[in-house]
Amino acid sequence: MLRHTCAMVVLQATGDxxxxxLWLGHATLTTTEVYTRGDPTEKLDAMDAIVPPTCGAASSSPPTS
Known part of the structure; x- marks a missing residue:
């Protein structure tokens, strides 16, 4: 998952x-074209949605909904 996410970020940043x-070490562009079939923004948004939030300092009260 990390490899795919990094590839999507590189594709979005460079558009190349x-x-x-080259970064993934693919022998042909055909192999890499998988990354162009989906919208990188949608994939990154989906990834952000499942990444757990960072842990902060402990709190004495339970979280509110």
């Missing part, structure tokens, strides 16, 4: 599938 292909 060749850089993603």
């Amino acid at each position: 599938i060749r850089k993603v292909s």
Whole structure:
């Protein structure tokens, strides 16, 4: 999952599938084209939705809904 996420970030930042292909070590661009089939923004939003929040200082009161 980390590898795919990093590839999506590189693709979104550069817009260059060749850089993603080189970074991933793919032999051909055909293999890397999988990353162009979906909207990177949607995939990153989905990833952000499942990442647990960072832990802060302990609180003496329970969280509110």
